Amino acid sequence: MKRIPGHPAAYVGRGSAERLGDALAQLHVKRLLVVHGRTSYERSGAHRFITALSGRHEVEHFDGVQPNPGIEQIRAGITTMRRFGPEAVIGIGGGSSLDVAKAIAVLAEQRRSPEDCLRHPEVITEVRRCALVLMPTTAGSGSEMTQFATVYVEGRKRSLDVDQARADLALIDQDLTESLPLGDSVSTGLDALAQSIESYWSVAATPASQTLALDALGRLLPALALAADTGVFSDPRVRTELAHGASLAGAAINISRTTAAHALSYDLTLRLGLAHGTAVALHLPWLLERHARLTDPDCRHPQGSAAVRDAVADIENIAHTQAGRGVRQLTEQLLALAGRPTGIEQLALPADRWLAPMTAALASGRAANNPCVLTVADLLPLLTE
Incomplete structure (x- = not known):
């Protein structure tokens, strides 16, 4: 203990x-x-x-x-x-x-x-x-x-x-957590992964929160990869590392708070009934890619866009080292394992229904904590006509 x-x-x-x-x-x-x-x-x-x-x-x-x-x-x-x-x-x-x-x-x-x-x-x-x-x-x-x-x-x-x-x-x-069903194990594990990533690049991140986030990623990524490869979460190593990593992620976001992936997830949960972690995970891949090409005009991080791009590189390097694959691949594997949509485009969100709530989410406090200023133009590729 x-x-x-x-x-x-x-x-x-x-x-x-x-x-x-x-x-x-x-x-x-x-x-x-x-x-x-x-x-x-x-x-x-x-x-x-x-x-x-x-x-x-x-x-x-x-x-x-x-x-x-x-x-x-x-x-x-x-x-x-x-x-x-x-x-x-x-x-x-x-x-x-x-x-x-x-x-x-x-x-x-x-x-x-x-x-x-x-x-x-x-x-x-x-x-x-x-x-x-x-x-x-x-x-x-x-x-x-x-x-x-x-x-x-x-x-x-x-x-x-x-x-x-x-x-x-x-x-x-x-x-x-041993009796937790597969779908819930995937969703909560992905929620912890998202918390770690968001805490690491958060506008409000501190050295202490980033250390906690990195420690969390070091435990969560190999455990989630093992679960994705074996198709089960029952391995004691998986349960042990997920419990520890999730708590570290929680400690990290208590300092830094979460960012856009969480801000944009709540309406998916409320309107479509998607589990919270699933809704968050569907936003992770495109946000990682958007942050990887961030430039100063769209950056609100106090250390500048280069620091955010470096943070994304750190996250992906840890993922490849600890999980043997990138965050997108791992996320998609786990969502598929749980029988969930593996990409947000599969939800076929109609623009006339979703543009307003997603735009409102971008005005929230969690979105304001995101290092990249997101706009309607970033949301449109997620929506159908």
């Missing part, structure tokens, strides 16, 4: 989940609200660790978290928080469950409505009073490492981004 840098108390490795009981004892908490989905909680085996606590703790469940949580789930969770009054919130599951746990732990204390808090983060003035513990059952969202959570309000993606949404303790145990 190892401590992940970039977080005050994040531990990765087989057996990490077994530390939960001792950790709660150190936090001196008895009333626990466990936030999770209906299937992953049982399938992953995480329920065993909560059952073991029942004799010493009062446990309430907020279950049934759905992918891409909407404001209705947050309102329901806040109602449960205020009724039960937990001393600790434990989020278990993929990114959606962890995001819901973070959101309700923070927003239940606020005087303003959750909608107001998500639209106007400056009104978040009250301090989270309960402890927050996160245990991922996927290797890819990075939510266990970050201070932000995604919530959809009236069909629009909103981000909670405050320091108190960061967990007091994160326990990353690869054994909890």
Whole structure:
């Protein structure tokens, strides 16, 4: 078991989940609200660790978290928080469950409505009073490492981004990912890969975030290549490296934030039902190619376009060295393995439906963090007439 840098108390490795009981004892908490989905909680085996606590703790469940949580789930969770009054919130599951746990732990204390808090983060003035513990059952969202959570309000993606949404303790145990279905393994693995790449070239990147991103790539790329070649994610080496690499990627984006691949992905998820990691991965190849030919007039990176081109070269060199192939080839192999579209052109996105939301995405904060200024001209090749 190892401590992940970039977080005050994040531990990765087989057996990490077994530390939960001792950790709660150190936090001196008895009333626990466990936030999770209906299937992953049982399938992953995480329920065993909560059952073991029942004799010493009062446990309430907020279950049934759905992918891409909407404001209705947050309102329901806040109602449960205020009724039960937990001393600790434990989020278990993929990114959606962890995001819901973070959101309700923070927003239940606020005087303003959750909608107001998500639209106007400056009104978040009250301090989270309960402890927050996160245990991922996927290797890819990075939510266990970050201070932000995604919530959809009236069909629009909103981000909670405050320091108190960061967990007091994160326990990353690869054994909890063993039962993850193939499609989910591919999607979450590609999400982690995209986070690493985007963090590395981000306008807001720092030496610390770039070190984390490179460390993540060094673990993710060979593991994803092995999975692509064997057609399975069950190899213990794959699970171990993906769990570790995904958490490093999460630590990296907590500093740098993500960029255009994420900004452009949310509407694909919301409107087409594509898994988040799949939607992000479909944008990676063309963005890498666009950034590889970036010139100063289209560059917003503080170090200039040459630094961005060098970053792309670094990424591709690591991919060829560690995975034996470029990012595009690896991404397409994994998407094909999961039975997903391997290129964004296969979605046949009609311009009259998609140009407006994609253009709006380019005006978002995540897109503003992208080193290359993207325009409608960059989007048109992705769309059909």
